[in-house]
Amino acid sequence: MQKLSVMSPRAVYIHIPFCTNKCHYCDFNSVVLQGQPVMEYLQALEREMEHTVQMMPPQTVNSIFVGGGTPTVLTPEQMAYFLRSVRTYFPYQAENVEFSMEANPGTIDEEKLAAMREGGVNRLSFGVQSFDNKLLHDIGRIHDTSDVYRSLEAARKAGFTNMSIDLMFGLPNQTLDQLDHTISAALELDLPHYSIYSLKVEENTLFYKLYQRDELPLPDEDTELEMYRLIMKRLAAAGYEQYEISNFARPGYESRHNITYWRNEPYYGIGAGAHGYAARLRHMNIKGVQPYIRACQTGLPRAEEHPVSEPEAMEDFMMVGLRMLRGVRNEDFRQQFQVSIEEAFGQTIARLIDQGLLERTEDGCKLSEQGLIYGNDVFGAFLGAVVIG
Secondary structure, eight states, X not given: OOOGGGSOOXXXXXXXXXXXXXXXXXXXXXXESTTOOHHHHHHHHHHHHHHHHHHSOOOOBOEEEEEESOGGGSOHHHHHXXXXXXXXXXXXXXXXXXXXXXXXXXXXXXXXXXHHHHTTOOEEEEEEEOSOHHHHHHTTOOOOHHHHHHHHHHHHHTTOOEEEEEEEESOTTOOHHHHHHHHHHHHHTOOSEEEEEEOOOOTTSHHHHHHHTTOOOOOOHHHHHHHHHHHHHHHHHTTOEEEETTEEEOTTOSOHHHHHHHTXXXXXXXXXXXXXXXXXXXXXXXXXXXXXXXHHTTSOOEEEEEEOOHHHHHHHXXXXXXXBTTOEEHHHHHHHHSSOHHHHHHHHHHHHHHTTSEEEETTEEEEOHHHHXXXXXXXXXXXXXXXXX
């Protein structure tokens, strides 16, 4: 059997770096739209797609994710051009593909949504973050809750049914009551999928500068833990399955693209600053818009590329796979590495089970209820822990 890691990917990530503004917590590779060479960038994307598939022709793609930045800042004409490029180089069957695009409330209209539908997009992920307008302002978002309702209604009218929203907790000055209100407002939308992330204070952000000066009033650790437990309780009571640490879905609406990452399967990474993983090689593209455009004129726009050793790939498999609540399976591990999880990590798994952080399953292991809370400790335990390979 051919290893998954040397097969052509069936998933594609494409990065659109343009945004209306830079949020206070964001360290993603994004730039403010004004004055940027958007069409030149989209043409460079097309060249990278062409170079990429010449080197590694795709299988029939089953998931595409367009992230950013804010992809929905593209005009309808730019959107149509971009989506034609995707279809040209990454063939997919419309009835079988999950084609997701990130969107910010207030950045879509009827014409743009029509271009997206026509171009193959069938899933939208809205960056909502909170239903508290003051909190939205304080974290640097430029939308308010009325934009959320208008955008979701417009998307529904355009025919979108598979939609998700991102929410955040652990925000500066955020209370449990505010979070509870946000969860209630989110659940009233009756969407098939919710992603809810804790704030991470990253370098090169305004929040990091404030944090360094002790001017960022974050909830304490106990309060943040209460927030996470409240999220899990409320979403479960509403009938959503928590299938990953930060993700909740109705049956059949789990994010197929993100599951590619969590299963450590290969994927194409296209665009400025994009990461990709294929043929046991990880790469990161050049980040800057103009340097990316120039690099695509002569070849692949790589900033760095490195081979992934067998032990490193095994560690990655465990660290991302255990994010899913079903855990990791020997069958999948053997398919990639021809040995069992126990052969590679038996002592580490036994220790984590003794500590109450892992549980055995019928064909592998998964996070315990306690492990779900302290996931980072579990993932870190697998670094450098391979005993074979």
